[in-house]
Amino acid sequence: MSDVDDLIRYLDEIQTAMWDKSRAMVLSKCILFADKACLSRAVQMYNIKECREIVVNESSQNIYKVICHRWFTGCNWMLRARKQKTNMWVVGKYIGTHNCEMDTFSGNYFNLNVDLISLILIPHIEASIRYKIKECITSVHQVYGCTVAKRKAFLGSKCAFEIVYSNWDKSFASLPRYMATLQHFNPRTIIEWKLERSPEIPERIFMYMFWAFKPAIDDFVHYRPIISIDDTHVYRKYDIKLLIVVAVDANGSIFPLAFAICANESQDMWTLFLNHLKEHVVR
Numbered sequence: 013m014s015d016v017d018d019l020i021r022y023l024d025e026i027q028t029a030m031w032d033k034s035r036a037m038v039l040s041k042c043i044l045f046a047d048k049a050c051l052s053r054a055v056q057m058y059n060i061k062e063c064r065e066i067v068v069n070e071s072s073q074n075i076y077k078v079i080c081h082r083w084f085t086g087c088n089w090m091l092r093a094r095k096q097k098t099n100m101w102v103v104g105k106y107i108g109t110h111n112c113e114m115d116t117f118s119g120n121y122f123n124l125n126v127d128l129i130s131l132i133l134i135p136h137i138e139a140s141i142r143y144k145i146k147e148c149i150t151s152v153h154q155v156y157g158c159t160v161a162k163r164k165a166f167l168g169s170k171c172a173f174e175i176v177y178s179n180w181d182k183s184f185a186s187l188p189r190y191m192a193t194l195q196h197f198n199p200r201t202i203i204e205w206k207l208e209r210s211p212e213i214p215e216r217i218f219m220y221m222f223w224a225f226k227p228a229i230d231d232f233v234h235y236r237p238i239i240s241i242d243d244t245h246v247y248r249k250y251d252i253k254l255l256i257v258v259a260v261d262a263n264g265s266i267f268p269l270a271f272a273i274c275a276n277e278s279q280d281m282w283t284l285f286l287n288h289l290k291e292h293v294v295r
């Protein structure tokens with residue numbers, strides 16, 4: 013038999029032995045997992061669906077062992093896996109029958125942690141940035157048949173949001189690069205920053221950013237000589253504000269002229285915004 017045939021047979025064996033997310037209720041001896049996190053999630057998902065709780069009995073670089081949370085009542089359910097040379101994890105010992113009582117399940121679902129909840133919510137948050145907590149609770153219930161507390165659903169939603177869209181700190185850190193790219197592909201777009209220094213923090217602190225696209229600046233002369241100014245709150249971790257000014261064209265359609273985001277709404281920020289508006293747009 014050629015080396016290629018051997019390789020194909022080996023890959024087939026791995027494929028057959030790999031744990032499959034679509035068959036989450038199948039755990040057995042010799043089953044393979046891509047990594048420890050995948051193994052841990054699979055074991056938790058299985059037991060949540062079985063309405064049982066488990067605890068980690070041993071966890072090291074090469075060994076992962078979980079037992080039934082009610083082992084002291086005589087339940088023998090256990091799974092022991094070890095890391096292979098390929099870095100995959102294989103189940104070496106598995107006793108797959110719980111003989112603890114189902115009705116003693118506490119209902120706290122402590123195995124249903126934020127990580128597992130976020131995995132369920134990722135596709136929903138990808139589809140809709142405004143996926144509500146009530147909808148998160150419903151989605152978790154559809155998958156696991158249990159109702160999680162609002163707080164847990166919120167934390168799962170936050171975790172999923174950060175996986176999909178990154179977190180606030182990283183978003184702010186990438187803002188200068190993003191705006192520079194925006195300016196590069198929209199030549200003569202105006203961008204103004206206000207950053208401050210603090211003796212305790214090495215980085216500069218974001219206070220304010222103004223931007224106006226070149227076509228908006230050029231075309232303002234063709235619109236009605238009236239502007240409307242408003243602001244809105246951008247809630248979540250930071251209560252930042254979005255300032256916006258719009259004009260109206262001859263057909264009565266709204267035309268955005270300039271924007272700013274600021275850390276705090278104050279008279280100074282409004283003054284700065286109106287000064288930049290006068291300097292760059294409404295001349």
Ligand SMILES: [Zn+2]
Pocket residue numbers: 064080081082083087088089109110111112
């Ligand atoms: Zn048990």
